Structure formats: C-alpha cells, structure tokens
Amino acid sequence: MSDFSPDVIVVGAGLAGMTxxxxxxxxxxxxxxxxxxxxQSLGGQAYWSLGGLFMVDSPEQRRLGIKDSxxxxxxxxxxxxxxxxxxxxxPRLWAERFVEFAAGDMRGWLHGLGMRWFPVVxxxxxxxxxxxxxxxxxxxFHITWGTGxxxxxxxxxxxxxHAADGHLRIAFRHSATQLIVxxxxxxxxxxxxxxxxxxxxxxxxxxxxxxxxEHRAESVILTTGGIGGNHELVRxxxxxxxxxxxxxxxxxxxxxxxxxxxxxxxxxxxxxxINEDRMWHYCEGLENWDPIWPxxxxxxxxxxxxxxxxxxxxxxEAPCLPGFDTLGTLKRIxxxxxxxxxxxxxxxxxxxxxxxxxxxxxxxxxxxxxxVLQARLGKGATPAVEAFKQKGAxxxxxxxxxxxxxxMNALTPDRPVETDHIxxxxxxxxxxxxxxxxxxxxxTAIWGARNYKGDKLIRTAKPHAILDRDNGPLIAxxxxxxxxxxxxxxxxxxxxRVLTPRGETLPGLYAAGEVAGFGGGGYHGYNAxxxxxxxxxxxxxRIAGQNA
Numbered sequence: 001m002s003d004f005s006p007d008v009i010v011v012g013a014g015l016a017g018m019t020x021x022x023x024x025x026x027x028x029x030x031x032x033x034x035x036x037x038x039x040q041s042l043g044g045q046a047y048w049s050l051g052g053l054f055m056v057d058s059p060e061q062r063r064l065g066i067k068d069s070x071x072x073x074x075x076x077x078x079x080x081x082x083x084x085x086x087x088x089x090x091p092r093l094w095a096e097r098f099v100e101f102a103a104g105d106m107r108g109w110l111h112g113l114g115m116r117w118f119p120v121v122x123x124x125x126x127x128x129x130x131x132x133x134x135x136x137x138x139x140x141f142h143i144t145w146g147t148g149x150x151x152x153x154x155x156x157x158x159x160x161x162h163a164a165d166g167h168l169r170i171a172f173r174h175s176a177t178q179l180i181v182x183x184x185x186x187x188x189x190x191x192x193x194x195x196x197x198x199x200x201x202x203x204x205x206x207x208x209x210x211x212x213x214e215h216r217a218e219s220v221i222l223t224t225g226g227i228g229g230n231h232e233l234v235r236x237x238x239x240x241x242x243x244x245x246x247x248x249x250x251x252x253x254x255x256x257x258x259x260x261x262x263x264x265x266x267x268x269x270x271x272x273x274i275n276e277d278r279m280w281h282y283c284e285g286l287e288n289w290d291p292i293w294p295x296x297x298x299x300x301x302x303x304x305x306x307x308x309x310x311x312x313x314x315x316x317e318a319p320c321l322p323g324f325d326t327l328g329t330l331k332r333i334x335x336x337x338x339x340x341x342x343x344x345x346x347x348x349x350x351x352x353x354x355x356x357x358x359x360x361x362x363x364x365x366x367x368x369x370x371x372v373l374q375a376r377l378g379k380g381a382t383p384a385v386e387a388f389k390q391k392g393a394x395x396x397x398x399x400x401x402x403x404x405x406x407x408m409n410a411l412t413p414d415r416p417v418e419t420d421h422i423x424x425x426x427x428x429x430x431x432x433x434x435x436x437x438x439x440x441x442x443x444t445a446i447w448g449a450r451n452y453k454g455d456k457l458i459r460t461a462k463p464h465a466i467l468d469r470d471n472g473p474l475i476a477x478x479x480x481x482x483x484x485x486x487x488x489x490x491x492x493x494x495x496x497r498v499l500t501p502r503g504e505t506l507p508g509l510y511a512a513g514e515v516a517g518f519g520g521g522g523y524h525g526y527n528a529x530x531x532x533x534x535x536x537x538x539x540x541x542r543i544a545g546q547n548a
Contacts, residue, residue, distance in 0.1 A: 004169050006032035008548050009189055009217040011176050011262070013037075014044025015534060016513025016541035017223035018155035023545025024221075025167045032215055033159075033168065034189065036175035037205060037257060038197045042159065043152035045225060045254055046534055048202065050301070050356050051144035051151050051364075052122065053110075054531030056103035058142060060121050064453050066138050070103035073140070080125075080134040081525025087274045093494050094519035098532070098539050106535070113154040118143040118364065120454040124530035125326065126304075128319025128445070134527045135325065139454060141531045147358040147365045151534055173197065174213055176262065179220065179269035179509070186269060186508035188216030202255045202292040219508055219548035222498070223541060226486030226514035227260030228253060228281075229293075234483055239277040242526075243327065244334035251285045251297025253484040262515055266490055271509065272501035275488025275522035283329050283340060284322075285482025286355075289391040297482040298360060298388070303352025303459050304442065304449050306344040306477075307426060307466065311337025313417030315425045318441035327527055330481065337415055341408065342477040343426065343466065349475055351461035353385045360384045394478040401426070401467065404474045411478055423467075430465040485533055486514055491521035496544035510548045512540035519543075 008024045010017045013035035021031045035041070055061075056073045077099055083092050121142055127135015144150040162168035173194040180188040193211040227233045229252055238246035267273060284300040302322035309315055310333055320329040322342070333340045344352075358365045361384065381389065389395050396411060398404035402419055409416040432438035436447065446463050449455040464471050490511040491499045496519075498509040517523060518536025 004030070004032065006030050006169070006215065006217045008032070008219045008221060009034065009215055010221045010223060011189060012044070012223035012225065012513070012515070013042050013170060013172075014223060014225060014513065014537070015046035015152060015155065016537035017221070018043070018159055019538050019541030020221050020223060020512055020545035020548070021168060022155060022158050022162070023542050024548060025162045027546065029548075031162070031168045032217065033170045034174040034176060034215075035170070035172055036194060037172065038199070039172050040201050042156050045258060046537065047148045047152050048357050048359070049148035049151070049534060050361065051147035051358070052124070052141045052531040052534065053117075053144060054102055054140050054529060054535050055107050055142045056099065056140060058107055058121070060117055060119055060142060061139065063119065064121060064139070066121065068138050068140065070099055072137055073103060074099045075132070076135065076137050076529060079132045080527040080529055082527070083525050085275070087491065087521070088525065090491065090493055091275070091517065091520035091522040091525065094523040094540070095525070097494070098519065098523060098536065101539055102535060106538075110538075115150060115154060116145045118145060120458060123449070123452065123455065124323065125528070126324045128321065128324045129328070134328070136529050139452065140529070143364060145364065147361055149358050149365055171213070175207075176265065179265060180214070180216065181269050184270075184507065186220050186506060188214065189220055190214040200292070204256055204294060219510060221510040221512060221544045221548050222262055222266060222490065222515050223511070223513045223544075224262035224515045225258050226489070227258065227263065228483040228485060229256045229258035230260050231483060233260045234279065237276045237279065239279070243331045247334065247338040247481045249338060250281070250481045250483050251287055252293065252295040253282065253285065253297050253299060253482040255293040260486070263489065266498070266509070266511075269509070270500055270506050271498045272491040272503070273489060273521070274491045275517060276486075278487035278522055278524070278526055280326070280485040280487050280524070280528050281330065282326060282482045282484055283333055283479055285480040286388060286477070287393045287480070289388060289393065297480065299356040299482055300342075300477070300479070301354040301356050302342065303348070303455070303461065304446050305348045305352055305461050305463070306342040307429060309341040309343065309417070309422070311339055311412070311415045313421050316340070318445075321442050321445060324445075338481065339412065339415075340479045341417075342479060343404070343422070344475050344477075345464070345466055345471040346473055346475065347464060347471045348461045349385060349389065350381045352459060353381055355384050355388070389475065394480070396476040397473050399469070399473050401474060404476055408476050408478075426466050430467055433463050433465060485528070487517055487524045487526070487528065488522040489515050489517040492516050492519065495547040496540060497547070510544045512544040513537040516540060
C-alpha cells in the first residue's frame, strides 16, 4: 500500500466507519479503512439489525396522526438519560444535537441516499413511570425497508465508488493492536495481518497472523464497536449496584468480533473512557436454533399482551411489561433469578411476536408490500416465529395449563413454578376483560396501544382470555438475558476528538459509534429510546468524518 498515502485512517468498517469515511472523502481527504474481518462483513453489526431509526416529526408519523416535536423528544431523552455525572457534560451536548438532527436533517439526508421506511412507525420503550421519566411518549421507531441491510447498502455502495475513484482504500483482515503515539499525538496504527477468510458474514474467523502492518496519517478515527460479544468484559463492567448481579449465563446478541479490544488499546495510548458501567442488554433473549455466531441469541420484540412472570412464577408489575422499560425490567428479573417467562396464546403470538434482526424478517429485508402483508396479516405467526416455536429450545406449547407448567418445569427443573399460583394470576387477569375499563395496568396499556392505528393494525392482539381454550394453544417462552450495546466508551468532545482522562484533547485521534458511546462517551445516559444505536452511528460518524 506504499502507493497510497492517507490523510485519515478509519479503524472499523461498520456503519459509523463507513459514514466517517464518506464524509472525509467529501472534504477531499484520502482515507484508509482497516477492518479485522473479511470483505463479506462490510457494514459490521448494522447489517444484522432490524434497521430501526429514531426520527422525530417525520412524514410517516404525521400520516398516522402522531404529533411529535423536538421539544417532546428532548424531554423524553432527558427523562430517560437521567444525566447525573460531571463527565456527562459532553454526552449531554451530543444528545441535544442528535435530537435536533433526528427532528431536522436526518431523514432528508438518508432519503437522498436512497433509504425508505416502512409506513407503520413502531412504539418502542414506552416507559410507564410518568411523563418525566423513561420512555418514548409517542412512536418514533422507523424501520428501514431492507432492515439493517437497507441501512448498510447505500454506504457500502459509496465505499465501492470512493475506492474506484481512488479516494479510499479498504484493508480487510487488518487487526489493529496499537495506536502509534509520538510527542503526545496519535500518528497512526499498527497491528497484525490475518489470513484470508471465506467464512460467511457473522461467523467466527481465524486469528492466524500472516504479517504485520504500520500505517500513518494526520488523523485516526476509531469506529470499532462495543463489548457485547465479550461476556467476560461485560461482567467486569456490570453495574451490580443498579441492576443486581450479572447473570452467569447470557446469550450473545452480537458476533464474537464485538470484543471491546480497542477500548484497552486506546486507553494504553492515553485516551479517556467514561460511563463504562452503562450498558444496554435485553431481557427477551432466545437461543437461536440456527446459530450464526457462538452462543447466538435472538431478541423477541413483543407486543404488550403476553403475561410476564419472573423465575419464581410471580407476575411482574408495571412498568415491567413487554416493550415498556428494558433496564427496569432487567433489574426486576435479576432480583429473583436469571430467566423469566412469557405466557401467551396462539392469538397473541400470531399478532404480536416479532424477532429482531435482518435475517429473522425476510419480508422486510428482501420483500415488498405483498410479502409483508402475507407475513404480518395472514393466518398464523410469521414463518420465523413459527420456526422458533417449533424448534427453539425456549418454547413450550400445550393445550392446557397443567401440561404447560409441567413442561416449563422440565425446562428449568432448578426453578420450578407452581401451577395453581400461575393459574390464579392468569385468572385474575382474565376477569378484567369483561369491561372496557379495569384496574389492571397491563390491560389498560393494551387498550391504549390499540388506540394507535399502527399497533391496532399489525402489533396488538384484541384483548382476550388466556385460559379460554378457543384462543389456544397456550405458549410459554423462557427468556434469557441477551447482551447488546455499550452505552459508555471513549470520551469525545463535540467535534468527535478523543479526550484524555484529564479532559484534554488527544491530538490526532477521533472516535464515533459505539466505541464512543455513540457520541461523547455516552449520549444515551442510562437508558436508550431505541433507533438511537444506528442513528448514533450515522450521526457521530458524520461528525467525525467532517472534522478529522
């Protein structure tokens, strides 16, 4: 690569890295992009996502009668983030600017790149603890046509174009092991060249070293992701005081290359990291019956109707309801055990169950309106959900409650639940359905959800008695904790420049995406509002590329 002298080195070829590279090229910069994986993994984690983006006051929202604004979104963000640390000053600035972006230029910019969105806006993280607390007041989760592949494709195409024009070089199978620091400034990157790999995207690849590299540039941008694939590192940062003890067993929501190695490499070069104890893991993880990466987990995206029980068989109280408060529910689950249960009916699973990820939603990923209507409004659950129901290790199906509970206990013999205890709780819930009003918070939430056109159309089943055989069969789903995102990381200023532990600029080094807590070292604060992970990669990558 002696014939190519870069101005900027981008470490990491995921969404944030591609966005940063594109913006740098637009400024006339020559960019070298390094990634330890092979060409087939261009796009990183974003490829596997559902493609949801947090946008505010969009045409899609307005067509559904949703009244949103930057003011309301910023109120929701602050109530969720709960910024309370001195080092939250830069994350807060990043958050405020991101909300302005989500309510302003974001949609137009992405639309100009070719992205389009499913017209029904999703309502994720609904909160439930008060107007000033955590949660989205209105639906804001815009699913991109093509899901994660549809988000990645425009930027992957741009990388191909920039490479053909001579403005970009991509060095795959280049694993960075050190930042070159001279006179207190970052001057480049060195590391190992790994043997070529033909493994499919997401699968584990060889780490056999075939050579070394060293490249220098005026600026280095780190976009290497988080720590979710490294469960040892997750546990070392686990906030036991806030969430309870880390589970001894978790499933992995990201490939194993999401190992957090760059955090330590950057720290050794003088970078400061903040908010490493803030993280985002889901409660509704399933063992993937057809895994791609080690310990591969898939998250259930539930509607509001499944009854949620802890490991002891106690129904969880509001706001620990499906889709309302992720970390609040995680803490509640871990106060009793390490797993929890959904109990539902066939009618609920057909209407409300979805699975996260591009590969679990082929209708949205590869299809069009006909495929979506057949999968979402036709008879039965989606094919992906039905496959998990039939083959997944976490699913139990029975025609009656006695058999269902017996099979649940066979699955978790160390934490059996009592049939009569479960029956009493379900019966009490079912008795609340005789009127359009009730005292059960979950039933009230279901009726509220059905007031939203999008939920009533494709997301929320009509309330019905779970113990009524006409609504069966009964289904129980064992839910595992699934690792996903780091909410802290490299501390950056508003221009994406990495700061030292003393808060001073580390010359030559920039960071974007999850390695920087999606901006500033943790722009989510303690809680995410969903759609803000991909959005944060795009936003912070754009700023890094405009400044490096």
